[in-house]
Amino acid sequence: MFEIDTSIMLAGVIAGAAPVLLATLGETITERAGIINLSLDGTILLSAMTAFVVAYNTHSLVLGFSAAALVGGLIGLIVAFFSVYLGQSQVAVGFVLTLMTRDLAYFLGSPYARLHGPQALPFSIPILKDIPFIGSIFFSHSLPVYLSLAGIFICWWYLFRTPMGLNLRSVGENPAAAYARGINPGLHQLLYALCGGLLVGLAGATFSLAVKPGWGRPQGAEGTGWIALALVIFGGWHPVRAAFGAYLFAFLQIIGIYLQGWLPSVPTQVFQVAPFPLMIFTLLIISYAQKASDKIVPGGETLTRPAGHHGHRWLQRLLGLLTGDAPAALGQPFRPE
Numbered sequence: 001m002f003e004i005d006t007s008i009m010l011a012g013v014i015a016g017a018a019p020v021l022l023a024t025l026g027e028t029i030t031e032r033a034g035i036i037n038l039s040l041d042g043t044i045l046l047s048a049m050t051a052f053v054v055a056y057n058t059h060s061l062v063l064g065f066s067a068a069a070l071v072g073g074l075i076g077l078i079v080a081f082f083s084v085y086l087g088q089s090q091v092a093v094g095f096v097l098t099l100m101t102r103d104l105a106y107f108l109g110s111p112y113a114r115l116h117g118p119q120a121l122p123f124s125i126p127i128l129k130d131i132p133f134i135g136s137i138f139f140s141h142s143l144p145v146y147l148s149l150a151g152i153f154i155c156w157w158y159l160f161r162t163p164m165g166l167n168l169r170s171v172g173e174n175p176a177a178a179y180a181r182g183i184n185p186g187l188h189q190l191l192y193a194l195c196g197g198l199l200v201g202l203a204g205a206t207f208s209l210a211v212k213p214g215w216g217r218p219q220g221a222e223g224t225g226w227i228a229l230a231l232v233i234f235g236g237w238h239p240v241r242a243a244f245g246a247y248l249f250a251f252l253q254i255i256g257i258y259l260q261g262w263l264p265s266v267p268t269q270v271f272q273v274a275p276f277p278l279m280i281f282t283l284l285i286i287s288y289a290q291k292a293s294d295k296i297v298p299g300g301e302t303l304t305r306p307a308g309h310h311g312h313r314w315l316q317r318l319l320g321l322l323t324g325d326a327p328a329a330l331g332q333p334f335r336p337e
Helices: 002-016 018-032 040-058 061-084 090-112 134-138 143-161 163-173 175-180 185-211 224-234 239-262 268-273 275-294 310-322
Strands: none
Touching (some): 002 134, 002 143, 002 185, 018 061, 018 143, 018 163, 018 224, 018 239, 040 090, 040 224, 061 185, 143 163, 143 185, 224 239
16 A cells, blocks of 8 residues: 555656746756746746636647747747847846736736636556556656656756757857857857747646646746746756756655645645745755865865765765756856957
8 A cells, every 4th residue: 555655646746846847947958058037937827827728718738838838938038138139137137027927927817717628638658657666657647747757858968968058058158168169159048048938838838737727816836936946056057956856846745735634733824835945945955065065164264075084975976966056157148249
C-alpha cells in the first residue's frame, strides 16, 4: 500500500510541477541571453485566462495553448524591445507589466469565471506505462506534462551542446565580444525573450487547461511567477538545477495536501500558503550553505577552507551541483559604438 501511495504522490509531483517548470525553463533561456523578465506572475495569469477563454469558445485545446503561448511570447518581446531599443529598465518594465497583465486577466476573464471548459486529459504511453513503479509516475500524464519533462533535456542540450546555445550564452556573458564575432546581441535577445515568453505562456495554459482546469479569481496560479524567478536564480541559470527546484516546490505543495488530511484541526489556508515561504527558506539555506562551505571567516579575516577538511568536500560538491553564477551581462543592455 505504501508503494502505491508513493507512486501516486510522485506522479502528482511530476504533474503539479509542470507549470512552474515550463515558466522556469522559459525564464532561464531569457536570462541566459541577458534579459530579465519580471512579468512572469502576471503573464502566467493572463495566458491562463487566454487559454481557457479561447479553448472554451473554440472547443479546441490546440488553439487554447497556442493563444496562451503567443500572449507569453508577446509580453517577453515587449520587455526585450523596451530594453534593447528604447534603453528602458528591464526591471521597471517587467514589474509594470506583471501588475498590468494580472489586472487585465481578472478583468477580461470575469465573465468566464467558474465555467466548465475543455481539459487536457492524461493518457498513458503504451509499453512504458507498464514498467513497475516508474511507469505510473512518468508515463500516465497529459501532453503539457510530457512537454515539461522533455523541455528539461531539450533546454540543456540546446544551451550546452549546440552552436546556437553557445551564441546565446555568449550574448548573456559578453555581448561586446559576441558583437565582435559577428553576432547581433539585440536580435538574439529579442529572439530568446520571445522563446522564453512562449514557454511562460504555455505554463499559464497548463494551469487552466490541465493542472487546475478552469478560470476564476483566485486562479491558483498566483505567486507561481515569483517562484519561477527565484528558481532560476538559485538554480544557477541551469535548466536541470532549476527543474530540481520546481519539483521540490511541487513536492511541498503535494505534502500540504496530505497534511490537510492528517491534521484536520489546522486551517487549510495554512497548507495552501506554506509551500511558498518553505520554498524560499529552502533556497536561502542552499545559498547560505554554499557560501559557508566555500569560505570561513575567523576573526574577520576571510580564508579559504583548508584542503584537509574532507568532511565538507561532499557538501561542497553537492551544493556546487545546485548553484551557479549569473550571466555577466544580465540586465545590462548592450549599445554598440
